[in-house]
Amino acid sequence: MRATYMYGAGDVRVIDVPDPIVQQPTDAVVRVVLACVCGSDLHPYHSMPATPEGHSMGHEFLGVVEDVGSDVTTVAVGDLVIAPFAWSDNTCDFCREGLHTSCRHGGFWNANGVGGGQAEAVRVPLADGTLVAAPVGEDSPLLPSLLTLSDVYGTGFHAALRAGVNQRTTVTVIGDGAVGLMAVLSARQLGAEQIILMGRHPARTDLGVELGATDVVAERGAEGIARVRELTGGDGAHAVLEAVGHMPAYEQAVGVVRPGGVISRVGVPQYSSAPVGFGSLFGPNVTLTGGPAPARAYIERLMPAVLDGTVDPGRVFDSTVALDDVADGYRAMDARTSLKVLVRP
Amino acid sequence: MRATYMYGAGDVRVIDVPDPIVQQPTDAVVRVVLACVCGSDLHPYHSMPATPEGHSMGHEFLGVVEDVGSDVTTVAVGDLVIAPFAWSDNTCDFCREGLHTSCRHGGFWNANGVGGGQAEAVRVPLADGTLVAAPVGEDSPLLPSLLTLSDVYGTGFHAALRAGVNQRTTVTVIGDGAVGLMAVLSARQLGAEQIILMGRHPARTDLGVELGATDVVAERGAEGIARVRELTGGDGAHAVLEAVGHMPAYEQAVGVVRPGGVISRVGVPQYSSAPVGFGSLFGPNVTLTGGPAPARAYIERLMPAVLDGTVDPGRVFDSTVALDDVADGYRAMDARTSLKVLVRP
Numbered sequence: 173m174r175a176t177y178m179y180g181a182g183d184v185r186v187i188d189v190p191d192p193i194v195q196q197p198t199d200a201v202v203r204v205v206l207a208c209v210c211g212s213d214l215h216p217y218h219s220m221p222a223t224p225e226g227h228s229m230g231h232e233f234l235g236v237v238e239d240v241g242s243d244v245t246t247v248a249v250g251d252l253v254i255a256p257f258a259w260s261d262n263t264c265d266f267c268r269e270g271l272h273t274s275c276r277h278g279g280f281w282n283a284n285g286v287g288g289g290q291a292e293a294v295r296v297p298l299a300d301g302t303l304v305a306a307p308v309g310e311d312s313p314l315l316p317s318l319l320t321l322s323d324v325y326g327t328g329f330h331a332a333l334r335a336g337v338n339q340r341t342t343v344t345v346i347g348d349g350a351v352g353l354m355a356v357l358s359a360r361q362l363g364a365e366q367i368i369l370m371g372r373h374p375a376r377t378d379l380g381v382e383l384g385a386t387d388v389v390a391e392r393g394a395e396g397i398a399r400v401r402e403l404t405g406g407d408g409a410h411a412v413l414e415a416v417g418h419m420p421a422y423e424q425a426v427g428v429v430r431p432g433g434v435i436s437r438v439g440v441p442q443y444s445s446a447p448v449g450f451g452s453l454f455g456p457n458v459t460l461t462g463g464p465a466p467a468r469a470y471i472e473r474l475m476p477a478v479l480d481g482t483v484d485p486g487r488v489f490d491s492t493v494a495l496d497d498v499a500d501g502y503r504a505m506d507a508r509t510s511l512k513v514l515v516r517p
Numbered sequence: 518m519r520a521t522y523m524y525g526a527g528d529v530r531v532i533d534v535p536d537p538i539v540q541q542p543t544d545a546v547v548r549v550v551l552a553c554v555c556g557s558d559l560h561p562y563h564s565m566p567a568t569p570e571g572h573s574m575g576h577e578f579l580g581v582v583e584d585v586g587s588d589v590t591t592v593a594v595g596d597l598v599i600a601p602f603a604w605s606d607n608t609c610d611f612c613r614e615g616l617h618t619s620c621r622h623g624g625f626w627n628a629n630g631v632g633g634g635q636a637e638a639v640r641v642p643l644a645d646g647t648l649v650a651a652p653v654g655e656d657s658p659l660l661p662s663l664l665t666l667s668d669v670y671g672t673g674f675h676a677a678l679r680a681g682v683n684q685r686t687t688v689t690v691i692g693d694g695a696v697g698l699m700a701v702l703s704a705r706q707l708g709a710e711q712i713i714l715m716g717r718h719p720a721r722t723d724l725g726v727e728l729g730a731t732d733v734v735a736e737r738g739a740e741g742i743a744r745v746r747e748l749t750g751g752d753g754a755h756a757v758l759e760a761v762g763h764m765p766a767y768e769q770a771v772g773v774v775r776p777g778g779v780i781s782r783v784g785v786p787q788y789s790s791a792p793v794g795f796g797s798l799f800g801p802n803v804t805l806t807g808g809p810a811p812a813r814a815y816i817e818r819l820m821p822a823v824l825d826g827t828v829d830p831g832r833v834f835d836s837t838v839a840l841d842d843v844a845d846g847y848r849a850m851d852a853r854t855s856l857k858v859l860v861r862p
Contacts, residue, residue, distance in 0.1 A: 266776060271802060274776035334804075431611065431619035441794045449789035454782060454808045457616060459679075460793065463802030 174517070175291035176229040176498050180222030184229070184499040192287060192295035197243035200299035202253060205310045206319050207233040207289040207515040208489065209501045211349045212440050215417075217502055229498075230290030230515070231257040231281040232322035236310055237303070238293065246300045252310055253303040254475075255289065255296060256467035257281065257323040262301030272466035275301075289322075290498055292517045304471045307479070316486030316514060317478045320354065324512070325474055325485045326467030327438045328354025328415065332362050334461045335411035335436035339363035342404050344428050345385070347415035348376035350488040350512040351438060353383055355413040357485060360384030361477070368400055368409065370424065376511055379487060392420070397427035409433060414462070419443045426452045437462035488512045519862070520636035521574040521843050525567030529574070529844040537632060537640035542586035545644030547598060550655045551664050552578040552634040552860040553834065554846045556694045557785050560762075562847055575635030575860070576602040576626040577667035581655055582648070583638065591645045597655055598648040599820075600634065600641060601812035602626065602668045607646030617811035620646075634667075635843055637862045649816045652824070661831030661859060662823045665699065669857070670819055670830045671812030672783045673699025673760065677707050679806045680756035680781035684708035687749050689773050690730070692760035693721035695833040695857040696783060698728055700758040702830060705729030706822070713745055713754065715769065721856055724832060737765070742772035754778060759807070764788045771797045782807035833857045 175189045192201050207230050216227070234254045237247050247253055260267055260275035267275050277298065282288040286297060296302055306318050320326075328351050337343055343359040345352050348371025359367050360383065369385035370392075371377045377388040389399045401408055408430040414421050417439030425435045426447060435458060447453070453460055477483045492514040493501040501513035520534045537546050552575050561572070579599045582592050592598055605612055605623035612620050622643065627633040631642060641647055651663050665671075673696050682688055688704045690697050693716025704712050705728065714730035715737075716722045722733040734744045746753055753775040759766050762784030770780045771792060780803060792798070798805055822828045837859040838846040846858035 269777060271777040274801060334802075432614060432616040437799065441799050444792055444794035444796065445790045446793045447789055448791045448793060448805065449786045451789065453805070454786050456619060457679075457806075457808030457811075459804060459806040460798070461802075461804040461806075463799045466802075 173292035174495055175287060176495070177226035178216055178220060178229050179224070179226040181216070181218055181220050183222070184217070184502050185226070186496050186498055192293050194239050194241045195295065196297065197241035198298050198300065199241045200237050200244055200247060200296045200303060201239040201293055202235040202255065202296055202303070203238045203293050204233045204235040204289060204291060204517045205252070206315050207517070208319060209498070209505055209513045209515065210323060211351060211505070213502065214506055215440065215442065217506060228282045228288040228291070230288035232319060233289030233294060234306070234315065234319050234322065240299060244299045247303050247305050251305040252308055253305050254318055254321050254471055255294070255303055256326065256471060258464070258468065259286070259297050259302040260468055261298050262468065267301070270466055270469040272468040273464040290495070290515055292495065302468065306475065314478060316489045317484055318475070320485040320488065321467065321471045321474055321478070323467055324350040324488060325354045326470040327351050327465040329358040329470050329474060330465030331355045331413040331415060331436045331438040331462060332358040332411070335413055335434040337362040337364050337411050339365065341410040342366045343411045343413065344368045344370060344400055344409035345413045345415060346370045346421050346424050347439060348373055348380055349415060352415035353380050353488055354485060355415050355438070356380050356385045357383040357483060359413065361483070368403055370396055370400070373508065392424065396424060400428040404430065411436065413438070415439050417442050419446065422446050429458050431456035431458070434459045434461060438465060489514045492516060518637035519840055520632060521840070522571035523561055523565060523574050524571040526563055526565050528567070529562070529847050530571070531841050531843055537638050539584050539586045540640065541642065542588035543643050543645065544586045545582050545589055545592060545641045545648060546584040546638055547580040547600065547641055547648070548583045548638050549578045549580040549634060549636060549862045550597070551660050552862070553664060554843070554850050554858045554860065555668060556696060556850070558847065559851055560785065560787065562851060573627045573633040573636070575633035577664060578634030578639060579651070579660065579664050579667065585644060589644045592648045592650050596650040597653055598650050599663055599666050599816055600639070600648055601671065601816060603809070603813065604631070604642050604647040605813055606643050607813065612646070615811055615814040617813040618809040635840070635860055637840065647813065651820065659823060661834045662829055663820070665830040665833065666812065666816045666819055666823070668812055669695040669833060670699045671815040672696050672810040674703040674815050674819060675810030676700045676758040676760060676781045676783040676807060677703040677756070680758055680779045682707040682709050682756045684710065686755040687711045688756045688758065689713045689715060689745055689754035690758045690760060691715045691766050691769050692784060693718055693725055694760060697760035698725050698833055699830060700760050700783070701725050701730045702728040702828060704758065713748055715741055715745070718853065737769065741769060745773040749775070756781065758783070760784050762787050764791065767791050774803050776801035776803070779804045779806060783810060834859045837861060
């Protein structure tokens with residue numbers, strides 16, 4: 173089959189690899205119907221050292237079950253299934269606490285002999301725990317929205333949930349990428365009445381307004397902080413959802429959070445240390461939370477509103493490439509000419 | 518009157534200053550009956566640059582109201598009152614949210630013309646909001662325990678509360694100083710059944726066991742982390758209460774926290790940046806919280822168990838000095854020959 177590999181910064185290729193097969197009785201093999209390129213794929217796209225073996229790519233996909241191991245009971249051949257960006261047993265204590273990314277028996281795509289979603293098919297370990305069947309066919313117009321449950325929607329929701337967003341919280345979302353926009357949608361669903369979106373790409377922030385943002389702040393740095401404080405009566409926001417991962421976004425978050433408030437990070441941090449001392453987090457009793465979203469934990473909760481059309485998170489996809497053209501998708505997202513790219517094998 | 522001033526690292530003197538008087542209609546003047554030296558007083562004791570003016574010291578005291586301004590209604594001359602380590606109006610939105618340390622009209626002792634508690638008397642701004650009357654006389658044997666409500670008990674309680682401690686959480690307390698021991702007591706009161714105290718001063722950790730610690734880990738660094746993990750089935754603790762403020766304590770906290778758990782800091786950080794990236798907090802979805810405790814918020818909640826003898830937090834005081842000998846108290850705490858020193862003017 174064809175699968176996407178990255179061989180170094182900027183070097184994405186689609187190559188032939190062996191077809192995945194069921195190896196364990198708990199495995200399933202899923203033929204990929206829709207995949208996509210993630211903002212976090214751009215981090216290695218910028219910085220990965222050249223490697224002759226390459227790494228398989230993609231951690232967001234949905235598709236049709238083609239084969240299952242003898243122990244698999246919750247999905248069957250022919251089901252259309254959504255795969256979250258981590259695989260997990262959904263039964264251990266961490267999973268029961270909703271922290272599937274720390275599953276005792278789980279793992280991530282593209283590691284330890286498991287492939288990636290930007291491919292024609294994927295072997296899915298612990299299929300019963302990992303996959304969620306969706307009651308639609310592979311020609312459903314809902315597929316792009318359902319695909320967001322793989323990662324970006326669940327990740328935005330995780331940011332909002334961990335920040336304790338509710339009717340009484342003011343919210344600032346930092347970043348107008350797909351995760352930032354899904355954080356806006358999630359904050360709105362959790363009842364927030366003021367949602368300030370910090371971003372400077374009008375096409376994206378316009379979509380953010382349609383998804384629930386009440387204010388847009390295009391300024392950055394001290395000017396951006398001053399603007400958010402002005403919009404929040406001088407105090408800053410109770411909940412700051414940081415959906416970027418770079419240090420300036422962290423600093424922005426510290427600058428706009430209200431005393432006693434929460435900074436909830438879901439952008440993968442591209443730094444290892446950051447200000448947390450008296451002058452940043454400690455003095456004003458600010459809480460720092462977040463991490464890789466247990467997307468699996470949220471699929472059943474978020475899917476009904478997708479199925480009945482209440483929300484349309486698939487609007488974050490603004491272009492589509494064939495699998496063999498996936499490198500064009502990376503280029504478009506890197507150049508910000510595309511917000512998020514669908515990949516159709 | 519006599520009052521304690523620090524003139525630089527290691528240089529503590531008791532000097533004559535003008536008697537405090539009511540300046541605002543919302544002020545009270547309190548004659549100090551009991552004060553104490555705080556672990557956080559040792560930070561400037563180690564590092565304060567020499568200054569000819571000196572700084573007044575002390576932020577924990579209780580005493581008898583000697584005079585009140587015309588607007589004061591909740592305390593009266595003759596009342597025995599507890600002063601939390603920050604003064605506040607107790608009516609603004611931050612105070613109503615329980616964040617008195619961010620009060621819109623409040624402040625801290627030893628700043629902006631307000632003196633400190635290691636003195637014969639103190640002018641208390643916003644007396645109605647700041648002071649809490651205790652139904653005891655100035656000869657009550659409960660005074661040391663009531664004095665802990667000024668800071669260390671409320672601070673330990675804040676650590677436990679912010680960490681979400683309850684019956685289902687395993688707890689690790691880092692630091693066997695007075696705040697660490699109060700964090701142990703608080704975690705026990707909030708229902709925790711396993712409380713691991715990290716500390717290496719047997720007299721202190723023995724007291725910690727009496728206050729509720731179920732395990733003591735004297736080891737530090739990698740060895741200490743391994744020991745806590747062993748005691749928690751390999752996973753680490755749900756709630757880590759960090760009551761020190763130095764970087765090794767922070768690193769210890771990161772090492773012993775369970776995925777999805779909380780590090781709650783109440784030791785004043787002596788660092789400005791710290792590890793928060795994928796390998797420390799982000800990857801395992803660890804939450805970092807805490808800050809200066811709104812001690813005022815907890816006085817009414819914690820006082821009944823002190824008054825009825827259910828708890829005896831005053832046991833953290835193991836020596837007493839006269840006000841004129843306060844420098845001896847600093848020396849004893851610095852040398853760790855005393856856990857916490859009472860000061861009797």
